[in-house]
Amino acid sequence: MAVVLPDTEIVTDPCRVAYPAVFDKKPKFQGSPVEVYSAVILIPPEMDLSPFHAVMKAAMLKQWNKLVKVEGRSNPLRKCEETPSLANLAGWHAINASHQVQPQVVDQRAQEVFQSDRLYGGMWCRFHLRCWAWDNKFGKGLSFQLNSLQLIKDDARLDGRVAAKNIFAPVAGDGGALADAPTTEGGDEELFG
Secondary structure, three states: OOOOOOOOOEEOOEEEEEEEEEEEEOOOOOOOOOOEEEEEEEEOOOOOOOHHHHHHHHHHHHHHOOOOOHHHHHHOOOEEOHHHHHEEEEEEOOEEEEEOOOOOOOOOOOOOOOOHHHHOOOOOOEEEEEEEEEEEOOEEEEEEEEEEEEEOOOOOOOOOOOOOOHOOOOOOOOOOOOOOOOOOOOOOOOOOO
């Protein structure tokens, strides 16, 4: 049975995840003493952005009782090509989402996932987010809170890393002590000092 969410919350269609830190906290930004659980949600070009706009408008109305133009860092929904680390994803959009409380992670069957190695940058996930409006010395803006996520399907890792199981073949043997590494006769000292 689906839960009816407040108008400031959304469960996304499948999006890709980047920089997931949902099992261990990381600094909110470089040099920050505040640590949070976080992820970057990568929204594919073909996805309709109107559900995101709807929760953003609802957060504005809840906080300020009016709609306010948010630009730059105040706008949590940005084009990937405007962010150097995501510039290769032209046409995609990104949202940084975080929370002080650890988000729950579930698999396709909605069973809780406790292993951090199951989630990696590039995987497709659905996200439960809450948008909230803020007002501080820098102005007005919006942020997304990461409540939970569901692992949907594998895809190429964004960091280009290949899984170790795809690099190494199983080693035959009895599981005893490792053999000594082979040595070379001279020559290496000249190269590597």
